[in-house]
Amino acid sequence: MPVWHxxxxxxxxxxxxxxxxxxxxxxxxxxxxxxxxLFMVAAALAPWIVPHNTYEVASLNxxxxxxxxxxxxxxxxxxxxxxxxxxxxxxxxxVLGARVSLLVGFASVFLALTMGVALGLIAGYVGGITDSxxxxxxxxxxxxxxILIVLxxxxxxxxxxxxxxxDKAAVxxxxxxxxLSTWIQYARTVRGLTLVEKNKEYVQAARVIGLHPILxxxxxxxxxxxxxxxxxxxxxxxxxxxxxxxxxFLGVGVPPTEPSLGTLIRIGNNFLFxxxxxxxxxxxxxxxxLVLSVNLLGDWLRDALNPKLR
Amino acid sequence: MFAYIIRRALQSILVMAAVAFVAFALFQYMxxxxxxxxxxxxxxxxxxxxxxxxxxxxxxxxxxxxxxxNLLTGNFGxxxxxxxxxxxxxxxxxxxxxELVFVAALFALFVGVPAGVYTGLHRHGAISRFMLTVSLIxxxxxxxxxxxxxxLIFAVMLGWLPSFGRGQTVQLGFWSTGFLTAxxxxxxxxxxxxxxxxxTTLIMRLVRAEMLxxxxxxYIKFARARGLTNRAVNFGHALKNTLVPVIxxxxxQIGGLIAFAIIxxxxxxxxxxxxxFITSIQFVDVPIMSTYLVLVALxxxxxxxxxxxxxxxxxxxxxxxRSVSAH
Numbered sequence: 001m002p003v004w005h006x007x008x009x010x011x012x013x014x015x016x017x018x019x020x021x022x023x024x025x026x027x028x029x030x031x032x033x034x035x036x037x038l039f040m041v042a043a044a045l046a047p048w049i050v051p052h053n054t055y056e057v058a059s060l061n062x063x064x065x066x067x068x069x070x071x072x073x074x075x076x077x078x079x080x081x082x083x084x085x086x087x088x089x090x091x092x093x094x095v096l097g098a099r100v101s102l103l104v105g106f107a108s109v110f111l112a113l114t115m116g117v118a119l120g121l122i123a124g125y126v127g128g129i130t131d132s133x134x135x136x137x138x139x140x141x142x143x144x145x146x147i148l149i150v151l152x153x154x155x156x157x158x159x160x161x162x163x164x165x166x167d168k169a170a171v172x173x174x175x176x177x178x179x180l181s182t183w184i185q186y187a188r189t190v191r192g193l194t195l196v197e198k199n200k201e202y203v204q205a206a207r208v209i210g211l212h213p214i215l216x217x218x219x220x221x222x223x224x225x226x227x228x229x230x231x232x233x234x235x236x237x238x239x240x241x242x243x244x245x246x247x248x249f250l251g252v253g254v255p256p257t258e259p260s261l262g263t264l265i266r267i268g269n270n271f272l273f274x275x276x277x278x279x280x281x282x283x284x285x286x287x288x289x290l291v292l293s294v295n296l297l298g299d300w301l302r303d304a305l306n307p308k309l310r
Numbered sequence: 311m312f313a314y315i316i317r318r319a320l321q322s323i324l325v326m327a328a329v330a331f332v333a334f335a336l337f338q339y340m341x342x343x344x345x346x347x348x349x350x351x352x353x354x355x356x357x358x359x360x361x362x363x364x365x366x367x368x369x370x371x372x373x374x375x376x377x378x379x380n381l382l383t384g385n386f387g388x389x390x391x392x393x394x395x396x397x398x399x400x401x402x403x404x405x406x407x408x409e410l411v412f413v414a415a416l417f418a419l420f421v422g423v424p425a426g427v428y429t430g431l432h433r434h435g436a437i438s439r440f441m442l443t444v445s446l447i448x449x450x451x452x453x454x455x456x457x458x459x460x461x462l463i464f465a466v467m468l469g470w471l472p473s474f475g476r477g478q479t480v481q482l483g484f485w486s487t488g489f490l491t492a493x494x495x496x497x498x499x500x501x502x503x504x505x506x507x508x509x510t511t512l513i514m515r516l517v518r519a520e521m522l523x524x525x526x527x528x529y530i531k532f533a534r535a536r537g538l539t540n541r542a543v544n545f546g547h548a549l550k551n552t553l554v555p556v557i558x559x560x561x562x563q564i565g566g567l568i569a570f571a572i573i574x575x576x577x578x579x580x581x582x583x584x585x586x587f588i589t590s591i592q593f594v595d596v597p598i599m600s601t602y603l604v605l606v607a608l609x610x611x612x613x614x615x616x617x618x619x620x621x622x623x624x625x626x627x628x629x630x631x632r633s634v635s636a637h
Binding site for chain 1: 325328332336447450451452453454455458459461462466473565566569570572573576577587588590591592594596599603606607610
């Protein structure tokens, strides 16, 4: 069974690699990895594993609204982290909200990565006026904070789409907005690396045998610049999740019908003064743990993939 | 040097033109302004007459030039929602944002620099480690969550500080200030900490890294060998040499403060420009959106330009590098 052998070799090589060694040596990274994995699995399976399906209005009971967490007096054990103003289980909304947050995070990172890597490769490999144009656009965008650009794109979408349609399309608008405002980093890094790779022998050899430039770029150069891209992507996931939650908190993000973590914090914030702290604090806590884990993983990956630091 | 300044200035003007074009495109394509102005039952002729009167039937580039002229003369149009001139609304909101940004920047400098010096000097001390850990958590917390936590602790649980608004303000000409009343100053505390925390940790880490670098230098060893006091070495020699990058980064961060004021102002219901911008997005109030955009872009461009020129003036090595790479 050649496939099986191939796979076993791959696993063996991974277990013997430096990356895995440095992974095993750091308990912090292992915890961060475990938490990230837990979040992702929970988010992927959310509709089937949550104790209460909060999207189904029929299952909500207004008598159970504003219940505190289970360990506080007056709390019920079925609502472990309490309930919100409509009687929705806070724990279930958090798990379902993390699903929305991670969906937006992954999709926007994917968009930014694809766009940034492609433009960076082209700018670096082709050079000349193409390079100048792409990099000038990047320079202009880089002089403004991403959050402003995201807000602008979201505002434009709001103006162009009718209101009911915008609520349905909100998630896609945000993915687009975050993706379009964060591709620059990938493009800059990939361009720099491509400039270096371009002059190496293997690229020259590929050129000599007459391969098409596009084939050289994506088949030969791309695999050699993917390491740093992976690091930026991991750190970018944390930033994307934070940006999404910030937008939703500001009330220009995901609508309350299918709330993300940021929307939940926004809703909970309205009840902070009447003492129902759990509605804002628990989603916030989960958000911080998620982002912190992802950031720790990204930091570790950067160090582990960088041979200069060993 | 002179050519560099000219090139940089031209680049800035180009950026501003691009931003103005985006703002103009917003005006043009986000809904027909005529619909907002005429009565529901206006005839097609009436609409066309108004369109002609406002110059909306003219070619695209003529309208853009008119728009630029209006911008330069401070005529930003009327808010769709409130109906008052945008210039007036923004002028009312600007002092609140600028005061908040000013206090946040002061907070970041006066906490960040000493903390950075301390953690740089006492690398392995328990307090240093504690401060670094706290700063790491501070970076991972989103701004709005920091605001909520501060409100929960200091406004809801302890009841020491107000959680929203500016408190009492005093009108000085066109400028409304919160600096002159006790409630105004109290209202500034939580928002400015929330806004400045990220920059504080950034400056602290930067100063620490620079201090570690500088303290290894030969002239520090020499200063110690001469028998200078620790105080003179640490502050007179070491800190002084870390300040160039710190000033640059701190300057660039002021733009970030203005942008992130949007979030802080929303959390604390602070009546500034950022809060105005968010409400104008929610109500699709295009004139306010595009004016805010142009103003903030102007701030950014000016700050970037000044910092670039400062860098150039302060660090002579840059001048040499430029002339070499130009050949």
